[in-house]
Amino acid sequence: MSKGSNMQPIIELTNVTKVYPNGVKGLNNLNLSVEKGEFVVIVGLSGAGKSTLLRSINRLHDITEGDIKIDGQSITTAKGKSLRHIRRDVGMIFQSFNLVKRMSVLKNVLTGRVAYYNFLKSSLGLFSNEDKLRAYEALERVGLESKLYNRADELSGGQQQRVSIARVLTQSPKIILADEPVASLDPKTTTQVMDDLRKINQDLKMTVMVNLHSVELAKKYATRFIGIRNGEIVLDCPADQITDDKIKSVYTASKSQEAK
Structure with a gap:
């Protein structure tokens, strides 16, 4: 969070450690x-801890160990209804799209509203007209309103990823997390997807955190750079202060670090 700000951070991690069952940290x-409204790009080697x-x-x-708060509420200790409500505020976009391939685009996008319904209504697909309109508007925002009734598996990879963005928008989150969202896409489609995320960030003031392998993409879209190595933050600076030497430091450990 920038110095001098009195705003409550939208995401706050305090002394967070994650150890896997096999002992890997x-x-x-x-x-x-x-802070709310940031476009944060996380860079680092594969296995550095970005997805974790x-x-x-x-x-x-x-x-x-530690604690993670979303808009002031601990998601670490939350249970039941409280946890579901906090999770509604956090949309997730995956590299593999995570769509139900045999369902229509509209039905896939409407699953973003599931957390707002009881189990019976959501399992029967009993979504309100208001939510159907919300889903249509989300598809319109990513330029896919004409694909409303297509099956998801009839779309290209880039179109499927943009459907997953529309699904997250329909969820009405405060935060969008995107885990390597363009890793499997061609350059043109990559630009479309990243442009969509930036426009959502700018127009709707949603906080966006994206893991990327491409440093060039990170430079183009980030307002803030975070570099992770071996599960630790080794770089955190505004995008306009990034330099090649700072980026290099994310990928190159010092001799003292290598000796650990």
Whole structure:
């Protein structure tokens, strides 16, 4: 969080450590604050802890130590209804799209509203007209309103990822987490997807955190750079202060670090 700000961070990690059952430490005593409206890009080598960080924020992974707060509420200790309500505020976009391939685009997008319904209504697909309109508007935002009744598996990979963005928008979250959302896409489609995320960030003031392998993409879209190595934050700076040497430091450990 920037110095001098009195705003409550939208995401706050305090002394967060994640140790996997095999003893591997995915995150090591992380402290991080993210303000509302930031576009944060996380970079680092494969296995550095980028995905573990995102999945811990929305509690797809339980952390071993520390605490994570979403808009002031601890998602680490939340249970039952409280946990469901906090999770509604956190949308997740995956590299593999996570769509139900045989369902229509509209039905896939409407699953973003499941957390707002009881089990019976959501399992029967009894969504309100208001939510159907919300889903249509989300598809319109990503330029896929004409694909409303297509099956998801009839779409290209890039279109499927944009459907997953529309699904997250329909959820009406405060935060969007995107785990390597363009890793399997061609350059043109990559630009479309990243442009969509930036426009959502700018127009709707949603906080966006994205894991990326491409440093060039990170430079183009981030307002804030975070570099992770061996489960630790080794770089955290505004995008306009990033340099090649700072980026290099994320991928190159010093001799003292290598000796650990």
